[in-house]
Amino acid sequence: MNEDAEQTKHPSHAPSELRQDPVSGEWVVIATGRAKRPQDFASAPQKRATPSAYPCPFEVLFPNAHSVYARDGGTNADEWLVQVVPNKYPAFVGGACPVLREVGPYRVTDGIGFHEVVITRDHARPLGVQTSTEAELVLRAYQDRFRAIKADSCMRYISVFHNHGPLAGATIEHPHSQIIATPVIPPDIGRSIAGSHAYAQTHGGACVHCAVLRHELRAGERVVYENNDAVVLAPFASKTAFELRVMPRTHCAYFEEAGASERRGVAEALTVSLARIAKGLGDPDYNFFLHTAPVGPPESFSHYHWHIEIIPKTAVWAGFEIGTGIEISTISPEEAAAFLKNVIV
Ligand SMILES: [Zn+2]
Numbered sequence: 001m002n003e004d005a006e007q008t009k010h011p012s013h014a015p016s017e018l019r020q021d022p023v024s025g026e027w028v029v030i031a032t033g034r035a036k037r038p039q040d041f042a043s044a045p046q047k048r049a050t051p052s053a054y055p056c057p058f059e060v061l062f063p064n065a066h067s068v069y070a071r072d073g074g075t076n077a078d079e080w081l082v083q084v085v086p087n088k089y090p091a092f093v094g095g096a097c098p099v100l101r102e103v104g105p106y107r108v109t110d111g112i113g114f115h116e117v118v119i120t121r122d123h124a125r126p127l128g129v130q131t132s133t134e135a136e137l138v139l140r141a142y143q144d145r146f147r148a149i150k151a152d153s154c155m156r157y158i159s160v161f162h163n164h165g166p167l168a169g170a171t172i173e174h175p176h177s178q179i180i181a182t183p184v185i186p187p188d189i190g191r192s193i194a195g196s197h198a199y200a201q202t203h204g205g206a207c208v209h210c211a212v213l214r215h216e217l218r219a220g221e222r223v224v225y226e227n228n229d230a231v232v233l234a235p236f237a238s239k240t241a242f243e244l245r246v247m248p249r250t251h252c253a254y255f256e257e258a259g260a261s262e263r264r265g266v267a268e269a270l271t272v273s274l275a276r277i278a279k280g281l282g283d284p285d286y287n288f289f290l291h292t293a294p295v296g297p298p299e300s301f302s303h304y305h306w307h308i309e310i311i312p313k314t315a316v317w318a319g320f321e322i323g324t325g326i327e328i329s330t331i332s333p334e335e336a337a338a339f340l341k342n343v344i345v
């Protein structure tokens with residue numbers, strides 16, 4: 001074991017270790033004193049419905065689709081693989097830039113924004129079993145919408161997320177992601193940006209994510225998968241058991257600027273990660289989401305490093321988590337990585 005790995009070794013006398021995320025500053029508890037084996041996290045077999053079991057609304061190509069991506073690389077409607085459509089029940093709608101109002105001690109603003117759905121064609125094939133070519137199309141669809149939404153000067157953040165299964169909040173089983181653009185920077189993003197900015201200030205402009213990547217590739221113990229363009233890590237301060245982070249190797253703050261090679265590498269890393277979680281843990285529900293630099297007024301976020309976070313639903317937030325924001329994970333990320341590294345998909 002080298003020096004880097006040695007420094008993060010768990011002390012034997014304590015039943016848990018408090019770890020701090022170097023970017024967000026958030027603390028987590030890795031409570032391996034209450035240790036379970038990796039297999040003990042496996043979900044009970046899931047009953048996934050078939051499209052014929054109920055009328056699935058996502059089986060058709062929507063006439064109002066913003067964009068369509070077809071098998072042949074073109075837009076042949078019969079061959080569609082990915083489509084982006086406006087959400088039928090949006091949380092945010094387009095309109096004039098909202099104005100912040102003060103109501104007594106409160107601040108309020110209108111829910112002006114974008115809410116779109118990115119649908120892949122095959123009901124029975126979640127992203128984890130799709131090819132990396134198909135997943136790359138999904139990333140391309142995200143990027144194209146990013147560029148279009150960015151043109152709206154009111155928006156400050158574009159959030160991309162994917163809910164798989166009811167425990168992860170998916171109300172429609174058909175594989176789909178969502179894009180929500182808001183006129184405010186969400187708090188988790190704000191914390192990440194502030195943390196990454198503070199690190200750059202005190203480290204000659206260096207990127208904290210690049211530093212983490214270098215450290216993790218040297219230490220090796222939390223690396224789950226890597227290819228030429230991307231690395232999958234079980235984060236040192238994992239918020240939840242089997243959390244994974246897909247990091248592009250090349251430093252870039254803005255997801256929408258990632259090139260074809262990165263898209264392919266990240267798509268491959270994402271599908272491998274989801275497939276190993278599904279196979280190793282009995283197809284648990286999960287969320288994944290993109291973290292990238294905010295949009296809007298010219299302000300440099302060049303210190304940031306876009307990435308994807310995958311959170312399997314292996315635990316429920318209880319009073320301590322809700323009351324403090326500190327999550328307790330009962331398997332160490334080192335053990336989770338060792339387990340997922342060896343799942344054959
Ligand atoms: Zn469907």
Ligand SMILES: [Zn+2]
Nearest residue numbers: 207210251305
């Ligand atoms: Zn970086």
